[in-house]
Structures are given as structure tokens and as C-alpha cells.
Amino acid sequence: MKANNSPSAEDVIVAVSGVSKTYKSGFQALKSIDLNLRRGEIFALLGPNGAGKTTLISIICGIVNPSSGTIRADGCDIVRDYRTARTKIGLVPQELSTDAFETVWATVNFSRGLFGKPSNPAFLEKILRDLSLWEKRDSKIMALSGGMKRRVMIAKALSHEPTILFLDEPTAGVDVELRRDMWEMVRGLRENGVTIILTTHYIEEAEEMADRIGVINKGEIILVEDKAELMRKLGKKQLTLSLQQPLETVPPALAAYRLDIADNGNQLIYTFDAKDDPEVLSRLLHDVGEAGIGFKDLQTSQSSLEDIFVSLVGAH
Missing domain, CATH: 3.30.70 (Alpha-Beta Plaits)
Incomplete structure (x- = not known):
């Protein structure tokens, strides 16, 4: 079963067309993916391990090159206009990777500078407060718990004010209270027009948070549907x-x-x-x-x- 219920052209913020990825080993991770994401929605991409979720996100974010196909992010081709496209996107990867010897404030401020954004201490303070990181702003990353490090990754992804935010397993290893706080923040971002794309193994989170659901398996999108309609049709x-x-x-x-x-x-x-x-x-x-x-x-x-x-x- 495959239903894309595609949004109108003016509502599309990420347009994926015919994207495939085959590695040198011959393994085909993605098979001609077509996917349109709407402005200001929370889109949950679900699939078993090895289905192609992270590969697709990595290609959209410009980390991995596609073997074929095109992608536009907020109107910018991610290959021909890489720099501009990348400024539109924030990514919170699965793996925690940041400079252990930097302070929270320094690493988030540096991330903003990487995208050529002017200094904005008030904006960064708001992000850190929203993520309950403000009291830890002068702490070194290596002194933080795993959950705190996850919050720092989210702060870095938001530092340059992206219009598209990818959350790849954002609540892995995060306690229940923080998970709830994070989803409140995600709802606030959506209300401010940010498009959120998340992958998660906590399917109840997708059920609670997402506007639309996409299911990927063996490198193919097998379904894209409004969550309420999906529950009505298949529930x-x-x-x-x-x-x-x-x-x-x-x-x-x-x-x-x-x-x-x-x-x-x-x-x-x-x-x-x-x-x-x-x-x-x-x-x-x-x-x-x-x-x-x-x-x-x-x-x-x-x-x-x-x-x-x-x-x-x-x-x-």
C-alpha cells in the first residue's frame, strides 16, 4: 500500500525525487525515493533497523551523496546550491559527537558562527533555557550526562535558526521527563513554522507528535499518510x-x-x-x-x- 497525499507545490519545503543510493559494495540502501514534506509539519519517518532512514536523512542534509535523484530544501538544490541549502537545515544525529573539552556555551556559539550567522547571545540563551541547559552553560561537555549531551546536540542544531530540523532518534537514552520537555519544545518550533522530521524507535512518540507518518522498509517508502487518516484506514x-x-x-x-x-x-x-x-x-x-x-x-x-x-x- 502506498499513498503520498502530496502537498501542493507552495507547501513543499523538502522535495525528494527519484533518490537512490548504492554503495561500492553493491548494497542498495535506497531505491528511487519520492517524498514531499510540508512546511510547518512534524513528519515521523518509521522503519526497522537498516531500512534506510539514516541514509535518507544523511543525503538530504548533504552528508552522503545520492547515486541518483534530486533534492530541494526550502527551494535550494542540495547539490548545486549546497551552502545555502545547508543553512536551511539543522540535524541532530543519532551519535553524540562534540568537543568534550569545550563549554556548552562555546560549542553552541561556534555552531552558529559556522553558518555565518551574526552573534546573538539572547537567541542562544533562549535555546539553552528551553532545553534546561542554561545552568550548565559554563560546564565542559565531558562533565555532562548522556541526556545533557543530547540536549547540547539539539541546541547546536538550532543555533543557526534552520527552517528544517531533522531529529534522528532524538530521545535515545533520554529520561522520561526530558523526553516530555523536548517534545514541548518541538511543538513550539512547529508553531513558529519550523518543519520537523524525526525518526524514532518510540512509536508512541510518533503517534502523539506527528502530523504525518512515513514508513520505509528495505530502502523503499511503502506508505506516507496523515496520521489520523492512517489510524482510520488501518486501525x-x-x-x-x-x-x-x-x-x-x-x-x-x-x-x-x-x-x-x-x-x-x-x-x-x-x-x-x-x-x-x-x-x-x-x-x-x-x-x-x-x-x-x-x-x-x-x-x-x-x-x-x-x-x-x-x-x-x-x-x-
Whole structure:
């Protein structure tokens, strides 16, 4: 299944067209990727290890050269107009790499200068305060915890005021409280017009944060969809009836519903699509009563984004 629901040309901030990457070993990491990202959205790129997520991000950011295809970042071709394109992009990589002997303030200020931005202490102070780093501004990087070092990487990526921010596994090794603070900051960036592209193994984060979801597997984009629409289309729901008396088999009168018996006959489970006729549940409950089956409780549940992700990757 592949759906791109592409944004209009004026809304596109990153345009990836026909991008492939084959290494000298012959391994093809990416296979003709087409992807348009919208201005001011949070886009989650999901995929198993080795699917091509980091390779695609590295190519868009100008770190790795594509074997074929073109990419435009905020209107700039990343190959022909590399310098300008790079100023539009901030990257927080998976690996923590920064000068251990520098102070927090010095390394963030230096990152801003690398892009030719004029000195702006007030802006850098705001970034450090937003990331709870202000009290550590004079501390050397080597004295910081892993979570603090992760925050410094984010501060460096934001120092030159990019319009596009890539977060490659940004909360790996970060405690729950900091993770929550970081996502509040990400929401604030999105409200200020920054486009956020993130990869994460915490799929519940993508479910909570993302506007759109992309799934990549074996170097190919297999789906791009608005999150709400994806949940509506592919989300499964279950109705579970806790029975007054256990059942051994489903009565023939209820065979059309394809019910499952669970919990040693004490539960009757009906699985349906979120897009199914909403009247089907009332008909089912009526027919259960007509079949002489009493129940003492009922509950509904819906599959998560993680369930959908696992099923999509498993099918490819």
C-alpha cells in the first residue's frame, strides 16, 4: 500500500525525487525515493533497523551523496546550491559527537558562527533555557550526562535558526521527563513554522507528535499518510463482551460476525475496521441477545500506531 497525499507545490519545503543510493559494495540502501514534506509539519519517518532512514536523512542534509535523484530544501538544490541549502537545515544525529573539552556555551556559539550567522547571545540563551541547559552553560561537555549531551546536540542544531530540523532518534537514552520537555519544545518550533522530521524507535512518540507518518522498509517508502487518516484506514477495533456464562462454541446464528472465544469461553471478541458501518455493533449486540447470550460487561479497544507499523513492515 502506498499513498503520498502530496502537498501542493507552495507547501513543499523538502522535495525528494527519484533518490537512490548504492554503495561500492553493491548494497542498495535506497531505491528511487519520492517524498514531499510540508512546511510547518512534524513528519515521523518509521522503519526497522537498516531500512534506510539514516541514509535518507544523511543525503538530504548533504552528508552522503545520492547515486541518483534530486533534492530541494526550502527551494535550494542540495547539490548545486549546497551552502545555502545547508543553512536551511539543522540535524541532530543519532551519535553524540562534540568537543568534550569545550563549554556548552562555546560549542553552541561556534555552531552558529559556522553558518555565518551574526552573534546573538539572547537567541542562544533562549535555546539553552528551553532545553534546561542554561545552568550548565559554563560546564565542559565531558562533565555532562548522556541526556545533557543530547540536549547540547539539539541546541547546536538550532543555533543557526534552520527552517528544517531533522531529529534522528532524538530521545535515545533520554529520561522520561526530558523526553516530555523536548517534545514541548518541538511543538513550539512547529508553531513558529519550523518543519520537523524525526525518526524514532518510540512509536508512541510518533503517534502523539506527528502530523504525518512515513514508513520505509528495505530502502523503499511503502506508505506516507496523515496520521489520523492512517489510524482510520488501518486501525483495527475490538469489542470484547465479558459473558455471564462461558461458551464452548459460537452459535450458528452469530457465524456471520466471525467472533472469537477467549478467556476459557468467558469472553466473546469481535474485530472490525474503524471504517466499518457504525450500526454493525448495535446489530451484533441485538443478535447476541437474541441468541440467548448474556454479558455483564463490554469494552472496546483500538490498535495503536505500533500495531499498524508492525503489520505494514511484516507485509513487505
